[in-house]
Amino acid sequence: MDTQTREDLLKLFQSKLNQAMRLYLETCSRCGTCTEACHVYASTGQVKHIAAYRHEIVRRIYKKYFKGQGKLASALGEPKELTELALEELYEAAYSCTGCRRCMVYCPHGIDTQMLMSIAKLLLVGANEEPEILSMLADSSIEKGKSLDLFKEGFLTAIKNLESQVVEKWQVEAGQNPIPMDQEGADLLYVALAGAHSIIPAAAIFNAAGENWTLSFFEAVNFGAFVGDPSRTKLILDRIINEAVRLKVKEVCICECGTAFRVMKQLSGKQPFKVSSITEVHARYLREGRIRLDKEKFKDPVTYHDPCQIARNAGVIDEPRYILQNLTHDFREMTDDVRYNWCCGGGGGLVALGEDTLDFRMKSAKVKVDQVQKTGAKILATACENCHTQLSNLNDHYQMGMNVQFLSSMIAEALVQ
Amino acid sequence: MGLSKFISKGINNFSKKGDRLWAANTEEEKLLPIAFCPLPIAYNPKFIFLFNFSHHKGEFGFNREDKGAKEDPMQTITYLILVPMVYLAYLIFVLGIISRMVKIWRAPVQPTTLQIFPEKKPKWLWALHDSFLLPTVRKHNPVLWFFLMIFHIALLLLIIGHLELFKGFTFFQFWEHEIFLGKGFVGLTMIIALLYLLFRRFASPTRQISIPEDYYLLILIFLTVLFGSQMDWARRWYGYAELSPSDYQTYLTSLLFFRPELPSAVYQTGHSFMLVLHVFFANLFIMFFPFSKIMHSFFSIPMNRLRRG
Numbered sequence A: 001m002d003t004q005t006r007e008d009l010l011k012l013f014q015s016k017l018n019q020a021m022r023l024y025l026e027t028c029s030r031c032g033t034c035t036e037a038c039h040v041y042a043s044t045g046q047v048k049h050i051a052a053y054r055h056e057i058v059r060r061i062y063k064k065y066f067k068g069q070g071k072l073a074s075a076l077g078e079p080k081e082l083t084e085l086a087l088e089e090l091y092e093a094a095y096s097c098t099g100c101r102r103c104m105v106y107c108p109h110g111i112d113t114q115m116l117m118s119i120a121k122l123l124l125v126g127a128n129e130e131p132e133i134l135s136m137l138a139d140s141s142i143e144k145g146k147s148l149d150l151f152k153e154g155f156l157t158a159i160k161n162l163e164s165q166v167v168e169k170w171q172v173e174a175g176q177n178p179i180p181m182d183q184e185g186a187d188l189l190y191v192a193l194a195g196a197h198s199i200i201p202a203a204a205i206f207n208a209a210g211e212n213w214t215l216s217f218f219e220a221v222n223f224g225a226f227v228g229d230p231s232r233t234k235l236i237l238d239r240i241i242n243e244a245v246r247l248k249v250k251e252v253c254i255c256e257c258g259t260a261f262r263v264m265k266q267l268s269g270k271q272p273f274k275v276s277s278i279t280e281v282h283a284r285y286l287r288e289g290r291i292r293l294d295k296e297k298f299k300d301p302v303t304y305h306d307p308c309q310i311a312r313n314a315g316v317i318d319e320p321r322y323i324l325q326n327l328t329h330d331f332r333e334m335t336d337d338v339r340y341n342w343c344c345g346g347g348g349g350l351v352a353l354g355e356d357t358l359d360f361r362m363k364s365a366k367v368k369v370d371q372v373q374k375t376g377a378k379i380l381a382t383a384c385e386n387c388h389t390q391l392s393n394l395n396d397h398y399q400m401g402m403n404v405q406f407l408s409s410m411i412a413e414a415l416v417q
Numbered sequence B: 001m002g003l004s005k006f007i008s009k010g011i012n013n014f015s016k017k018g019d020r021l022w023a024a025n026t027e028e029e030k031l032l033p034i035a036f037c038p039l040p041i042a043y044n045p046k047f048i049f050l051f052n053f054s055h056h057k058g059e060f061g062f063n064r065e066d067k068g069a070k071e072d073p074m075q076t077i078t079y080l081i082l083v084p085m086v087y088l089a090y091l092i093f094v095l096g097i098i099s100r101m102v103k104i105w106r107a108p109v110q111p112t113t114l115q116i117f118p119e120k121k122p123k124w125l126w127a128l129h130d131s132f133l134l135p136t137v138r139k140h141n142p143v144l145w146f147f148l149m150i151f152h153i154a155l156l157l158l159i160i161g162h163l164e165l166f167k168g169f170t171f172f173q174f175w176e177h178e179i180f181l182g183k184g185f186v187g188l189t190m191i192i193a194l195l196y197l198l199f200r201r202f203a204s205p206t207r208q209i210s211i212p213e214d215y216y217l218l219i220l221i222f223l224t225v226l227f228g229s230q231m232d233w234a235r236r237w238y239g240y241a242e243l244s245p246s247d248y249q250t251y252l253t254s255l256l257f258f259r260p261e262l263p264s265a266v267y268q269t270g271h272s273f274m275l276v277l278h279v280f281f282a283n284l285f286i287m288f289f290p291f292s293k294i295m296h297s298f299f300s301i302p303m304n305r306l307r308r309g
Helices: A004-015 A019-027 A039-045 A050-064 A068-072 A085-093 A102-106 A113-126 A130-144 A146-168 A196-208 A221-228 A230-246 A258-263 A278-287 A320-324 A355-365 A364-377 A383-396 A409-412 B002-014 B027-035 B037-045 B043-050 B055-056 B073-081 B084-106 B121-135 B137-140 B142-163 B168-172 B185-200 B212-237 B245-256 B266-270 B272-291 B293-308
Strands: A186-193 A213-215 A251-254 A274-277 A302-305 A379-382 A404-408
Touching: A019 A050, A019 A274, A019 B293, A039 A085, A039 A355, A039 A364, A050 A085, A050 A113, A050 A130, A068 A186, A068 A213, A068 A258, A068 A364, A102 A113, A102 B037, A102 B137, A113 B168, A130 A146, A130 A230, A130 A404, A146 A196, A146 A274, A146 A404, A186 A196, A186 A230, A196 A213, A196 A409, A230 A258, A251 A278, A258 A274, A258 A383, A278 A383, A320 A409, A355 A383, A355 B037, A364 A383, A379 A383, A379 A409, A379 B027, A383 B293, B027 B168, B037 B073, B073 B084, B073 B266, B073 B272, B084 B272, B084 B293, B121 B137, B121 B293, B137 B142, B142 B185, B185 B212, B185 B293, B212 B272, B212 B293, B245 B266, B266 B272
Parallel strands: A186 A213, A186 A251, A251 A274, A302 A379, A379 A404
Antiparallel strands: none
């Protein structure tokens, strides 16, 4: 690696050094309490997947270039030079971490491994060594935001084709618009994913609740956050914020996508509108009596996988349980403390990387499979696209014989006319 | 009465064994906090002795019986460790901690929340709970938690014990005791805890996540506590009376007032090398402190606050 590249990368590193990051970099006492926290370590027993080991790689580069220790007393902490090989190590650490922050619960100091891995991811972006797919997906999202008119017509036609299926689920009065789009003055802007499964059940439930809603032109998922590039994360986020401001909506409802929800709710500062997850909105409809559910619809025992970015990291915990109590007679918890729920193993962009990571995802999530099977449930509900894909893959790979469901699909199925 | 006069008077008093020093409450004692300030070192010409080693034979340093005798190099080393090195260590300690804190304080604030849910209120109280009682360690590694707790509690008790080596505080006498209320057992407990903490780092997987600093620190604390406790054990358990608390008080109080004074017991008795080694390793540890992971003693609370939101 030439000097110029290294200097540029170190500038990127420097840009990440705020108060919290510095505290995290300065403080790990390597007590090893986090050893059992990571699902990858718990499943594979490989030491390189212990949280402390993971972020010590970042910390060693920090020691080398940002602390006197790196120059004066290198025997103390084994500072690491930023080389091609170091980047490879960072890649392995960052893209085997799903950013679930389970280790943050274990740590006596509360060190946020996801934050520290964001340094690794940013350095990889700077060196053009990030996963290409994620980068391309992020760029195409940004492109779409820049040239909305180009694809607007095609998108509207595609949505029209879905409408008949929405009407099938929920019979609305003639003349109404089953999937409203571009409605200025709507109360709620629903940001979905590019997929019918994310739009049809949600539309049916909104219509059943009599919501004054409108569908966003953009998909919720933020590939900028997966690839760990703050500027692209913001560009992707701004498309939705601008649309919400243009349509003067009161509330932005994020579909079942953990990253999209956490980025919008927690990592983007104060917005002029309310941010809710679709699970929160559905629970609200139920509480207010705007929708009713048939409790007999799903007879098999149900368990619920809390998506890390929605539950542990964003606090939507009681709402899905309230919904499930109205949806089934036999709901079974996976863990008595939601903070300790195992990650599905698909976060942090791993699922978006598809086949490339499939083998690793299956091996690293053995503990999740055991946790699910211990409940004895037949239906595995969740409220995150990534988790759903990963859990379905696990279901096939380990022949679990489960029925993996989106919570919103289950609600739409059980709607009482 | 001037400060120096007070000290020499004090020293005379101290040397009478069995004196209960905490009973004395003179006007001069109230000056103690003023005297504890590193600045005079830089400005006061009187402190030039710190750098002028020929001086120590005279009024500041040793009061040897055989004044005419040839200088013993061991004495110079003893003096260097017991006086200038202590000042240097504390200077590095204070400046180091300030610089580390300023560096973090001047960095931009984290703009968004890093909270873990579900939340419990009041958040600040739970953050303190997390920092001092280590509930997650207790849950996931109870053995480690046990040794961590006795290690930290023993450390706290030993620090309190050392305060009494400066002067007796009536406050600590709410339960009447001799100096070092643990009768030597606190140090012993800490040594056992330290050995556990050290040996666990030799075993996988803690070995793979350990770095040299982790071992250096544990060994340094171990040596400090071992030699320190040794002095207490000798006095308590084996009736070794040559080095008494009042000798330590003379030495430490004189350091505090920047009038270094070494009572002959401190450097001439058979056991004084224990004191010298104890102070030496303690100095190394104090100098290392601001640049090591031991800074978690300051940083743990703000970090736990971030997690609690």
